Structure formats: structure tokens, C-alpha cells
Amino acid sequence: MGEELERSSFDDDDFREFVARMRSETDLLREWERDGKFSRGPATSGFELEAWLVDKDARPAAQNKAFLDAVDHSMVVPELSSFNVEFNGNPEQLTGHGLSRLQTDLEDLWRHAVGAADSIGLRLAMIGILPTVQDTDLCIENMSDGNRYKALNEQVFRLRKGRPIRLEIEGEDKLDSKHMDVMLEAAATSFQIHLKVSAGRGADYYNASKLASAPLVAASANSPYLFGKNLWAETRIPLFEQAVSVGDWDYAERVTFGVRYIEDFLSEVFVANRQRYPVLLPQVKDTPADKLAHLRLQNGTIWRWNRPLVGWDEDGSPHYRIEQRVVPAGPTVLDSMANAAFFYGLVTYLAEHETPPHERAQFFTTRDNFYDCAKHGLDAKIRWDHIDNRRVDHLILDVFLPMAEEGLKQHAVDPLDVQRYLGVIEQRCKTGQNGASWQRSFVKKHGIGMSEMLEAYMLRQETAIPVHEWPL
Helix, strand or coil: CCCCCCCCCCCHHHHHHHHHHHHHHHHHHHHHHHCCCCCCCCCEEEEEEEEEEECCCCCECCCHHHHHHHHCCCCEEECCECCEEEEECCCEECCECHHHHHHHHHHHHHHHHHHHHHHCCCEEECCCCCCCCCHHHCCHHHECCCHHHHHHHHHHHHHCCCCCEEEEEECCCEEEEEECCCHHHHHCCEEEEEEEECCCCHHHHHHHHHHHHHHHHHHHCCECEECCEECCCECHHHHHHHHCCCCCCHHHCCCCCCCCCCCCCCHHHHHHHHHHCCCCCCCCCCCCHHHCHHHHHHHCCCCCCEEEEEEECCCCCEEEEEEECCCECCCCHHHHHHHHHHHHHHHHHHHHCCCCHHHCCCHHHHHHHHHHHHHHHHHCEEEECCEEEEEHHHHHHHHHHHHHHHHHHHCCECHHHHHHHHHHHHHHHHHCCCHHHHHHHHHHHHCCCHHHHHHHHHHHHHHCCCHHHCCC
């Protein structure tokens, strides 16, 4: 959920000063981009993986402080709730064996964390929504310590004028719930994929990332259940969008697919950040404008499904990263890396092709495709190449996987890695089994509840066998 704050309460002067500094930093960013000052370094891959702490009864365990003490690793950090944690990986160049090195690093870190959890009587689950989480678990008492979380909660409800957040999701079942805090967000855990892009390529890669979101969420869906209700294939999407809703600010919802493609520069997104989005965390910092501290803090409180990030190379050059946020956690590390490879290859093909991404589909079509795929997973039917009602699983096999393969070849990714990771996506489509469909099929076949299904899920997760091979 971002960097920690020095305090959790703010006054009008804080908001005025923060906005002034964010405005000047945004102008500086636009100037850098226009003047070509961004890094021209190689494409670089990275990730963030959110996970659940689970007790012996397969229930969420609000003990991340004890777990973090036990794991004692700088790459494992707290999340909003005290039953969630986040794993980070060192970036790798997107070439050669870079993806398999990312997988090895995450596997090693995961094994270390599983051992640490076991030492204090806990387990780790890698899944988009924990099937056993209950409405009552998502309460302020289970919020992690930290000024950022407290301030975020206060500011969201300031904008909502104290009105409760109403969660309404309709799928196979219907869910209607009300909350007086932002803890609903804690029920959604993701595998966030990062891609550093070269100077001058940001707009095409950002638009391509939006275009790739529909097949990516269809293939990776792993969150069908919330509070025992069978909802969307990827219920994280409507859950997170409503969890931090600011109410009447319809044009400035904090979790969004957006309203258009961008035209020329990624800085257009940061201009929108200052124009459309009320400041939530006005922590004024005594740092030079070229550190972009206020711009980055504001961007960190806007959780676009495709989000641009600003960072710096080792030589001090600024760079852009695309953060693709539509993918859920799990089911395994191999499944996660397959999702990343599919994204990297597809977004590269779409961004580098002679047909610009924004000319392949109108924005509203791209948006509608995304939500249809989030709701129906591999069974979704979308519009592609001006033809309606095309099955997304067939499109992945016949269109998107060949595109992804070509995109990975452009980065000179090792052919065996290409075959291995894209082969996982191919088999999911051929078998029709991703995480969401396995969970639903297992419950239907055995007529069991969420605890029993989660135990079976975690047992299979421990084998590291990809989900398309999981038995029912």
C-alpha cells in the first residue's frame, strides 16, 4: 500500500502546500519527458506478490507482525491488513534467462517465508481472495500498524462525508455488504507485474497494457468466492474498485480502468492525478522537486489497473515503469511467472507493432472486454478485430499467444523459457482450468464448503504443479 507517513492527521495548510509542490513536480516531469531526459536503458521486469497468513483452521491469521519478525527479510513487508504481507523481487532485464531467474528468486523467498510461518504455527496462501475470509474479519482492529493506513482510512471517509462503503457484486450469487472502513481492500491480493520502458515508448506501452488486460485477467482469474458467495471469475476487480470508493467523485474513483487512451506522453496520467483526484495523504516533505516525492505519493493513492510509476536508474536517470495490476496472486509461483511472461510478450508486441495499440480497438471496447473477462474468465466473449462474441480462450490460443511469443522473441528471451511459460497459458486455455474454474469445479464436485476447498487448494499449491494440472 505504499510508503509510511510521519503522521496520520493533516490541516488545510498541509493540503495547500502539498498541492503546490505536486503541481511543480508534475510540470518538471512533463519537461523531462518532452526533453527526452528519461532512461533509454533495457526493458526490465519485476513484481510484487501479496499473500495471506492462514491459521490451522484455514482462517485468516491477523499476525503479520510476528510473521515479519520471524521471516526477517527486507523483501517481505506488511500490507494494509495484519493478515496480509507482500513479497518483492529484485528486477531482472527482460532478456535471456531473466524470467527464470525471477522465478527462482521468488521460489527461494517463498520457501523461506513458508518455513518462517510454520515456525510460529501459521501458513501462507497465494490466492486472489481467501475463500474463508468473512465480512467480520475486514475490520479496523485487523488493520496493520502504521500512519499511512490510518490516514488513508480517515481521508477516504472524509471525502465520503462519513457515509458507509456499500459493496454490491452480482455473479452466480449476489453480494450486498456495508463497511465503515477501507478494510474491504484487504480481501484482494494481487501479483503486480512491472515493466520498465525506454524513453519515448511510454504512451504506446501504457495503451498496450490496457489492451492486454482482458486476455490477461481471463487467463489468470483466481478469485471466484467472497464471503461464501460465487461471484465473478476475478471478483478482486469489483471488490477493489468499491473498497476505496470516494463516493460522489465519480470521475475520480481511486481504482479504475480509466476513461481513455493517452495520446503522447505518460505524464498525461500525472497531470490527471493533480487535476481530477483530491489529495488523500498530504504529507509535505523537505525534498528537492526533482525527487518527485509529492507526485509519487499522490500516484500511490490512485490504484489504476494499469498504473505508470516513476523511478531512477543507478546513474540517476529517471525512468517509467508500467505496473499491470489486474492479475491475482497464485495459484503457484510458476503460474505467476507464466502470467508475467504472457503480459510481457503481449504488451511488447502490441506496443511495437506498426499498428498503434489505440488503433486496434476503441477505448470503450477495450474497457468492456476487460470487465467481461473479469466476470466470466476463460468463458468470456469479447470484441476483437471488429467482430463481436469471440471466445477469449480461442483468441488467446489463436491470436494472443502467438503475439506474446513474438514479443518475447523481440527481447531475446531464452526460447526454452518462452516455451515453458507460454505453454502454461496454452494448457490453461485448452483444459479450461485456471484458478477460478478449479475452485468452482472442486466445490461443485465435492459439495463442500470454503474451508475444505481452501485446504485442498493449499495442498496442491505446495506441490508447485501449475493449476491446469490440478486434479479435482
